[in-house]
Amino acid sequence: MQEHHFSVELDAPPEEVWEVFWYRGDDRPQPRDVNTRIDILHPGDEIGEGLVRHCHFPVPRILGSGGVGQSWEWLTEVKPFESWRYDAVGKPLWSRATGHTRLVDLGNGRTRVHFKETYETFNPWMRRLGLERWVHHRLSRDNDTILAALEGGVRWHRKRKARS
Numbered sequence: 067m068q069e070h071h072f073s074v075e076l077d078a079p080p081e082e083v084w085e086v087f088w089y090r091g092d093d094r095p096q097p098r099d100v101n102t103r104i105d106i107l108h109p110g111d112e113i114g115e116g117l118v119r120h121c122h123f124p125v126p127r128i129l130g131s132g133g134v135g136q137s138w139e140w141l142t143e144v145k146p147f148e149s150w151r152y153d154a155v156g157k158p159l160w161s162r163a164t165g166h167t168r169l170v171d172l173g174n175g176r177t178r179v180h181f182k183e184t185y186e187t188f189n190p191w192m193r194r195l196g197l198e199r200w201v202h203h204r205l206s207r208d209n210d211t212i213l214a215a216l217e218g219g220v221r222w223h224r225k226r227k228a229r230s
Contacts, residue, residue: 067186068202074213075178078220080147080169083177086219087150087167088114095222110141114150117141121154126204129158135205137163159201161187179216 076083090109103122110117118140125135137156144150149168156163165183172178183206187198 067184068199070181070183070185070202070206072181072206072212073178074216075172075176076213076216076220077175078177079175080171080177082220082223083169083179083216084147085223086216089223093226095219107138110144113144113146114141115144117144123205125158125201129201131158159187159192159197160189161185161198181212 090106096103102124105120106117107120108116108118118138121137121139123135123137124133125131127133129135135156135158137154139152139154141150141152143166147169149166152163152165152167154163154165155161163183163185165181168180168182170178170180185198185202187193187201192198
């Protein structure tokens, strides 16, 4: 089993950061890369508890999936403006993951976003051969782009609200 922790700090209060993750409007920005997208299959309740999403994301081409990975995720333990959990099944390298995202109010309009994920392939041979560790490392190393994406999301939501 692999585990990954990552934190970033943003110049935005938790309510604005929450919107970057949870806004469901039809006008939300879509990634330029067609291999990166999140489709909401079930919206969950009024706060998002029970939301089900289907994610597409880049993976190493050597995995034989055309460079596109997929996961089906169920969100639970939703505490608005604070935290949520997801459980996922993904492919290639059929696997399961559990993740937690937590927003910490640092005061003065700043928020720390903590990500934690555990990842495990179903096939024990993938672990023995080191593919589980290699794939999880390849997927997690791009987390340096998360800060830029979150900052861009905060800017987009501020502009959207200013237009209203």
